[in-house]
Amino acid sequence: MDLPRIERAVREILVAVGEDPEREGLRQTPSRVARMYAEFFAGLHSDPAQYLTTQFTETYDEMVVLKDIPFHSMCEHHLLPFEGRASVAYLPDGKVVGVSKLARVVEAFALRPQLQERLTSQVADVLMDTLTPKGVAVVMQATHSCMTCRGVRKAGSIMVTSAMRGRCRSDARTRSEILALLHP
Ligand SMILES: [Zn+2]
Known part of the structure; x- marks a missing residue:
């Protein structure tokens, strides 16, 4: 899974909705969301059978x-x-x-x-x-x-x-x- 790419995308969303991704509360959000998505979508990389x-x-x-x-x-x-x-x-x-x-x-x-x-x-x-x-x-x-x-x-x-x-x-x-x- 491409974590840096998810981070960039999340940062883009923050900018697009009118937020400042550099403010303290949001600074770590892109990397947190990237790790969360890696968990949410971990099944894409496993074969249930x-x-x-x-x-x-x-x-x-x-x-x-x-x-x-x-x-x-x-x-x-x-x-x-x-x-x-x-x-x-x-x-x-x-x-x-x-x-x-x-x-x-x-x-x-x-x-x-x-x-x-x-x-x-x-x-x-x-x-x-x-x-x-x-x-x-x-x-x-x-x-x-x-x-x-x-x-x-x-x-x-x-x-x-x-x-x-x-x-x-x-x-x-x-x-x-x-x-x-x-x-x-
Ligand atoms: Zn729905």
């Missing part, structure tokens, strides 16, 4: 659910954060992964310019492709700063997205069972 390469053979064939994984991400339309919780479930087909790896996958996809809809699908798709389970379900709920502190200013509104794959999508019973488990 790498967290799923260590798999364990297992005959357990009931739903595996990790609920309420906290995440924060950056809305790509406004570069403002959105944050919330993700719940990830899959129906194993002879293989499982370490449960913390599900949280790693959510984080790796979240730390890049994102849309909640795409983030939800990406987590479901990488699990389907890498672990090849019988089904995957991902539900995310988040509050978006671009909605709460600007625009329509609707504080407290929560956006819910879900992505169902395999049997979680095609089998009505599995689908309603998993939705009942995952929804708040």
